[in-house]
């Protein structure tokens with residue numbers, strides 16, 4: 090039988106050496122620095138690692154970008170580009186209007202006079218008592234303030250996520266703790282800070298300690314969070330002190346016990362809060378606006394990538410079966426060559442075009458060659474051909490097994506390669522300012538591994554094999570043996 094190719098297969102580049110490229114290289118983050126969004130993602134960062142390393146004198150990493158109006162404007166500009174691009178590529182997308190409104194809201198936010206302060210922390214740490222005190226005895230400052238108590242953090246009922254969201258939506262967070270800061274609390278506090286949230290650490294219920302213990306605890310807290318918060322941002326309060334027994338000895342030597350409640354004390358909190366509001370009022374809103382814009386950016390990017398993915402899929406399918414049919418009709422002498430066939434340069438160029446990444450044929454060839462080499466290094470060809478052979482045994486089509494195994498494996502590997510490219514491109518700048526960038530081979534390799542693992546399921550392979558038999562085998566032959 091003959092299989093007509095709609096497009097020549099570009100075989101080459103198998104000898105590309107990748108000396109620098111260790112396959113076990115450290116995991117790379119797909120998102121750019123500064124694009125922190127969910128607390129989960131940020132919490133997964135280096136915060137706790139750093140905390141545990143501090144004993145060794147390791148300095149805090151300066152991961153956070155400096156925030157100012159210019160940075161905000163640049164970010165805003167980027168997001169507008171993404172939305173503009175989405176409008177070009179998917180004009181009917183109903184989300185576009187929403188994104189635009191969210192951006193308008195984010196910019197209006199910059200002129201909002203009021204400051205919102207979230208009170209957060211674990212269960213029963215004194216959040217409500219603090220809220221009560223702050224509302225009955227307002228902080229003296231020129232700014233109108235609004236307080237909100239979040240649900241308790243670190244609970245299993247799912248309220249933690251709500252608490253985290255509320256805290257990120259506010260302009261400043263009062264993070265309430267009692268004495269020792271747990272690793273979990275530390276992680277959360279650091280994550281808030283990384284998201285450009287202004288945080289004060291409030292050590293409440295401090296009345297339960299003697300004065301010297303209290304100052305010891307404060308010092309300890311200050312040193313634990315020193316990479317994140319200034320010492321002045323760590324304060325002790327007692328918002329609902331417990332009555333204590335006071336023994337009075339009279340002149341005649343007899344004594345009487347009375348219960349006395351120590352006074353509420355939130356004075357250091359009041360002072361620092363007033364100071365922050367007076368000196369950083371604008372920055373608080375910048376941080377808030379930043380988080381809002383990043384939120385829009387993330388959803389807009391997802392929308393754009395979804396559009397592109399939907400356009401890429403038919404191309405991937407087509408390519409997969411072209412390559413599969415070629416390998417079926419003309420089996421290669423060495424299975425390793427399948428890896429080379431699976432990532433052809435034209436596919437790199439075509440998928441790149443969907444993702445606004447322009448590549449010269451030469452660059453595409455280098456990338457394709459590099460990917461083919463990684464596929465070999467990972468043993469994907471072997472894993473794949475063995476799995477396909479295994480599945481074919483149950484299909485009773487052994488008489489063409491040689492070519493068919495190759496055809497199906499090539500199709501499957503092509504799909505893996507294409508999905509890898511798609512994922513890789515999706516992680517790049519979505520609106521490429523300049524053509525032809527350098528390939529990040531580490532990232533490409535890691536993406537390939539992830540995509541392969543995600544698509545390794547037998548059920549999925551079975552689908553490819555099923556479709557492949559239909560497509561690659563002439564109907565008559567398939568029914569004869571079937």
Ligand SMILES: Nc1nc2c(ncn2[C@@H]2O[C@H](COP(=O)(O)OP(=O)(O)O)[C@@H](O)[C@H]2O)c(=O)[nH]1
Pocket residue numbers: 210211212213214215216217218219293294295296297326327328329330331
């Ligand atoms: N001794 C003492 N107890 C406090 C203090 N603040 C709160 N509490 C008590 O701690 C418990 C939990 O307080 P609450 O404000 O409801 O904590 P929330 O669950 O974080 O809102 C209550 O029994 C409060 O009376 C304080 O400053 N000192």
Ligand SMILES: [Mg+2]
Pocket residue numbers: 216217218238
């Ligand atoms: Mg409460």
